[in-house]
Amino acid sequence: MSLGSKIRELRVKKGLTQSDLGSGLVTPSMISQIESDKANPSYKVLEAIAARLEEPLEYFLADLESQLEHHTAHKVAKALMSSGSFDRAVDLLTVVVQNPSSNLNVVDVKIDLGKCLMELHRSDEASDVLNESVELAVDKLQFQRALSALNILGALEQRRKKHHRAVYYWRKGYDLFPQLTVPEPFLQGELLNNLGSIHNDLGETHDALTYFQEAKKLLADTDNFEQIGKTYLGLALSLRQQREFDLAAEYASYAVALFESVKNMKLAIEVKRNFVTAGQSGKPTAKALNSLEECLELCKSNSFTDEAAVIYGDIALLYIQQKKPQLSLKASEEGLAIAPAGSAAAATLLRVRGLALGSLDKHIEAVQAFEQAIELYQSHDLKADIADCYSLLAEVHQKAGDVKTAYDCLRLMREVIQDSLKDRGFVFTA
Numbered sequence: 361m362s363l364g365s366k367i368r369e370l371r372v373k374k375g376l377t378q379s380d381l382g383s384g385l386v387t388p389s390m391i392s393q394i395e396s397d398k399a400n401p402s403y404k405v406l407e408a409i410a411a412r413l414e415e416p417l418e419y420f421l422a423d424l425e426s427q428l429e430h431h432t433a434h435k436v437a438k439a440l441m442s443s444g445s446f447d448r449a450v451d452l453l454t455v456v457v458q459n460p461s462s463n464l465n466v467v468d469v470k471i472d473l474g475k476c477l478m479e480l481h482r483s484d485e486a487s488d489v490l491n492e493s494v495e496l497a498v499d500k501l502q503f504q505r506a507l508s509a510l511n512i513l514g515a516l517e518q519r520r521k522k523h524h525r526a527v528y529y530w531r532k533g534y535d536l537f538p539q540l541t542v543p544e545p546f547l548q549g550e551l552l553n554n555l556g557s558i559h560n561d562l563g564e565t566h567d568a569l570t571y572f573q574e575a576k577k578l579l580a581d582t583d584n585f586e587q588i589g590k591t592y593l594g595l596a597l598s599l600r601q602q603r604e605f606d607l608a609a610e611y612a613s614y615a616v617a618l619f620e621s622v623k624n625m626k627l628a629i630e631v632k633r634n635f636v637t638a639g640q641s642g643k644p645t646a647k648a649l650n651s652l653e654e655c656l657e658l659c660k661s662n663s664f665t666d667e668a669a670v671i672y673g674d675i676a677l678l679y680i681q682q683k684k685p686q687l688s689l690k691a692s693e694e695g696l697a698i699a700p701a702g703s704a705a706a707a708t709l710l711r712v713r714g715l716a717l718g719s720l721d722k723h724i725e726a727v728q729a730f731e732q733a734i735e736l737y738q739s740h741d742l743k744a745d746i747a748d749c750y751s752l753l754a755e756v757h758q759k760a761g762d763v764k765t766a767y768d769c770l771r772l773m774r775e776v777i778q779d780s781l782k783d784r785g786f787v788f789t790a
Contacts, residue, residue, distance in 0.1 A: 363397065363420060364396055364397035365395070365397075366420065367391075367394060367395055367413070367420075368395040370415060371395075371413065374413060374414075378391040378392055380412075381409065381412060385405055386401075387765075389727075390731050393727070393728075399724055399728045402735070403436050403452075404702070404735070405732075406420055417448075433455070434453075434456060434464060434468070434469055435697050436452060437456070437472060438697060439696075439697075439699070440452070440701060441472065441475065441476060442699070442700045442701050445701070449476045450473065450476045450477065453469055453473040454473065457469055457473060467493050467500070467505045468505065470493040471493050471505065471508060471509050471512065474486045474489040475512060477489060478516050483516060483520055486516055487513065487516060487517075490509045490513045493509040503540050503541075504542075506533075506536060507533045507536050507540070507547055507548070507551065508547060510529050510530065510532055510551075511533055511547065511550060513529040514526040514527075514533070515554070517529060518558060523561065523562060526554075527558055530551055530554050530558070533551050534555065545578055545581075546582070546584055546661070548575075549578050550587060552572070552574050552578065552591075553571070553572070553575050553590050553591055553594055555567075555568075555571040556569075556570075556572040557594055560594065560597055560598055560601070565601045569599070572598060575587075575591045575594075576592070576595065582661060583658060583661045583662065585625060586618070586662060586663065588618055589614075589619045592612070592614045592618060593611070593612065595608075596608045596611040596612035596615060622662065625662060626664060626667060629655050629658055629659060629671075632651060633652065633655050636648050636655075648678065649675065652671055652674050653675070655671050656671045656675070666699075666703075668698060669696075669698050669700070669706070670695075670705045670708075672691050672692065672694055672698075673691075676688045676692040676695065676709065676712040676713070677715075679691060680712060680715050680716060680719070683719075685715075685716040688712060688713075688715070688719075689713060689717065692716060695709040696710070702739060703736070704736070704742060707733045707736035707737045708745075710733035711729070711733040711745070711752070713729045714729035714730040714752060715752065718755070718756045718759070723759065726756045727756055727757070730752055730756065731753070733745075733749050737749065743776050743777075743779060744780065746776050747777050750770070750772045750773035750776065751773050754770045
């Protein structure tokens with residue numbers, strides 16, 4: 361039985377209408393599309409539906425996974441990880457691992473599963489899954505992924521106070537450096553800093569200095585100020601233990617300046633982004649797109665994930681204005697993969713995704729995207745954005761020939777605008 365059939369059968373048994381089931385969540389038409397398997401519910405909507413039908417969420421998870429593309433299921437799990445819902449992410453990732461698909465790299469899924477298990481303090485299970493990831497990655501010559509898993513394994517053992525096992529895993533990762541076809545400065549720098557820090561903790565200052573100095577050389581030509589700051593801090597601590605106080609103080613001052621510059625870098629990116637987006641008039645220019653892509657690269661190199669998600673939304677909207685819906689769709693999907701679950705940034709990315717899908721005449725998917733955006737905007741009480749989404753939703757329904765639903769959307773838009781005006785002190789009379 362399909363996911364939609366299960367939901368419809370349970371709803372009928374409970375004596376609920378589609379309006380009852382979707383009340384406060386999605387429109388009755390969306391419930392109808394879900395029950396006919398023409399649309400997939402978001403994880404949050406499915407969770408609420410399960411509660412209203414008085415069934416455990418797990419009853420529906422396998423069906424959800426079988427209907428979603430595996431990479432989409434993985435994205436849902438990553439969104440859950442971002443929101444701290446590690447137990448729910450484990451359920452979904454386990455299903456994906458148990459039913460491997462050719463369109464998804466199972467090593468990535470196993471690494472994420474290991475991270476979740478680690479966060480849930482299921483350390484032995486996490487260790488098993490991550491070790492499997494390392495073996496599989498090495499067999500497939502995916503050394504970057506093996507390095508990532510070994511980095512996490514070291515952190516897991518350090519958390520368990522098994523310092524020499526942490527050193528073992530990080531050394532094993534260090535030995536993979538020559539196998540990398542393309543340098544991975546951030547990943548390698550992180551591992552070298554981990555090795556330096558733990559050798560400092562073990563009182564092995566000479567070894568610590570060696571690793572920190574190698575990290576300093578590796579990161580010299582990058583913009584990752586936070587990682588460089590950690591390297592300088594490690595150098596300062598190591599040199600202080602060797603009683604080289606002047607040089608230690610010098611590196612400590614560098615570390616402080618770099619950590620402060622990370623905050624300033626966020627401000628610089630925000631200013632540049634706002635200048636680009638606010639300065640648009642008429643047809644967007646290639647220069648504007650290049651500027652946003654530069655901001656995006658800075659965010660990536662400094663691990664500013666939230667800021668990167670917002671900029672993906674700006675880029676996606678720029679592509680819509682340039683009438684390039686496929687590129688817009690790609691940018692919005694990349695943004696959604698990293699946006700914090702339930703955030704306003706995720707809502708904006710869903711709205712732009714709806715615009716792109718509407719331009720490609722994918723009406724059902726566009727409706728789903730706009731309704732998910734409305735749901736998120738409602739959780740943040742962003743009435744102007746809610747009204748805009750209802751307007752866009754009406755256009756999609758009208759284009760599809762559903763005039764009645766389009767009218768309903770415009771009515772809802774009007775109600776939201778009236779509520780917004782009332783909040784600002786405007787009073788309406790009959």
